[in-house]
Amino acid sequence: GDERPAPPRRTTQAEPRTAPPDTIGEGPVAAAGSIGAPLHPDLRKGNWRYSLATGVVGRFGGFQLHTDRSNSGLLLYVGGQADGLWDEGTGRAARLRTRVFTGGERIVFLPSDGEVEAAFMLGRPEFRFVMGRVEVARYTGLAIQTLAQASTLPSFEGSIPMAGDKVRLFYSLSPVELAWVAYFGRAHITHSAALATETDHPDAASSFRARVTFDIPPSVLLSLQGDFLKLWGSADMLVAAEGSVGVAVLDRSVLLNVSARWESFTRRDTTPGVNVSADQFLGMAAATLVF
Numbered sequence: 401g402d403e404r405p406a407p408p409r410r411t412t413q414a415e416p417r418t419a420p421p422d423t424i425g426e427g428p429v430a431a432a433g434s435i436g437a438p439l440h441p442d443l444r445k446g447n448w449r450y451s452l453a454t455g456v457v458g459r460f461g462g463f464q465l466h467t468d469r470s471n472s473g474l475l476l477y478v479g480g481q482a483d484g485l486w487d488e489g490t491g492r493a494a495r496l497r498t499r500v501f502t503g504g505e506r507i508v509f510l511p512s513d514g515e516v517e518a519a520f521m522l523g524r525p526e527f528r529f530v531m532g533r534v535e536v537a538r539y540t541g542l543a544i545q546t547l548a549q550a551s552t553l554p555s556f557e558g559s560i561p562m563a564g565d566k567v568r569l570f571y572s573l574s575p576v577e578l579a580w581v582a583y584f585g586r587a588h589i590t591h592s593a594a595l596a597t598e599t600d601h602p603d604a605a606s607s608f609r610a611r612v613t614f615d616i617p618p619s620v621l622l623s624l625q626g627d628f629l630k631l632w633g634s635a636d637m638l639v640a641a642e643g644s645v646g647v648a649v650l651d652r653s654v655l656l657n658v659s660a661r662w663e664s665f666t667r668r669d670t671t672p673g674v675n676v677s678a679d680q681f682l683g684m685a686a687a688t689l690v691f
Contacts, residue, residue, distance in 0.1 A: 423565035427652035429613040429621055430644055431455065431659070431686040433479025433499030435515070436570050436611040436625050438559060439690065440525075441485040453479040455657075455686025457501060462541030462680030463587065465505065471541065475501040476508065477686055485525075493521045493528060504540055513538055521557065530555035530574070541680040542638070542665035543587040549607065549629070551577035566615040572608070579605035579631050581667075589670055603633040621646040621655070635675040637666045655688040 430437035432453035441449040457475040465471055479499040486492040497517040504512030515537040521528035530551060537547045557572035580602040583589065611625040627640040644659030664679035 423561075424568050424613055424615045424621060425561060425565045427621075427648055428646070428655040428688050428690045429568065430611075430623055430646065430688075431477070431479055431499075431655070431657045431684070432481045432688045432690075433497055433514075434644075434659075435499075435627065435642075436572065436609045437613075437623070438495055438570065439481060439483040440559070441483060443485065443487060447486055448482060448484045449690065451479075451481045451688055451690045453477070453657075453686045453688040455684055458683040459504070459541060460681045460683075463543035463584065463678040465540055465585065467586075472504055475503045475513070477501055477684060479686070479688075490522055491524050491528070493523075493525070495519045495521075513540055523556075523558075525558065526560050527558045528556060529553060530557055530572075533574075539663065539665065540584050542663060542678050543584045543667060544665060545582045545584040545588065546580070547638075548580045548602075549574075549577055549605070550579075551607075568613045570609075570611045570613075572610070574605075574607045577605050577607060578602045579607075579629065579636075581631070581636055583667060587667065589668060603631045603636075605629060605631045619648045619652075621648060623659075635666055635668055639664050653690050655690070657684075657686050657688060659684045659686075 425440050426442050428439065428451060432451035439449040439451060441447055455477040457477050459471065459473055459475055462471055477499070482496045484494040495517065499514045500511045501513040502509050502511050515535055517535040519533035520531050522531055523529050533551045533555065535549045538544060539547065551574040555574035555577065560569045562569065607629040609627050611623055613621055613623040615621060623644045625642040627638065629638040640661060640663040642659060642661040644657055646655045646657035648655050661682045662679065664677055666675055666677040669676045
């Protein structure tokens, strides 16, 4: 009898997994350039993800920059960020981040405060070894002219999704790193026989940073963050706490965000054995574009 050829077998190719629209893994969690808020690249589209932000900041308190007038209470904000991810083998990640505040000094568009950070990590997203990280910051309201940090192993960080990625925890721990600080203006310590300047040499330091973000349907993101830095060889210590609320729109490619941040820095005074501190409060409203 006739033998008819079997019909060709239909093959289906699995579609790439797409994240549910109400999760936060592929969306912004804070204004671009924010401390402790890395982006999460969508590997179906590329290894990098970028964001830009702009906004306004109200500043209250802090170290008085000029003795003849009070500090500027209104700053402009510009932030940018680029995060890379490669999941082959052990996995690699990179981060470039900057946030700039202008208007803190005499010229409104002159950068006065902010940070620049570059980091490279190995490992899975939940736990990565920090192979190298450099961060340089300026906080005039805390009497800090320059604060530089450099870390490598045994530092580590990670981003952990929880509750179906409706909650995400970012953490960064550097038990031992190098830190160097120079104070602003009249807070700067000059070298003398009785007191060494803070710029004589870098010190060993320890730092910790954590941010937890909650997704509140349909599009609200709530974040809480804490920061800590302690230099071993002196009284210098930075602590900060931050809370923010954002609304994600346009398929989560835009984040409208308001945040409140308190910062405090303890430093050596010009009198040996005496420590002083400065603290400030920052309230910010910003818009972030992610692409």
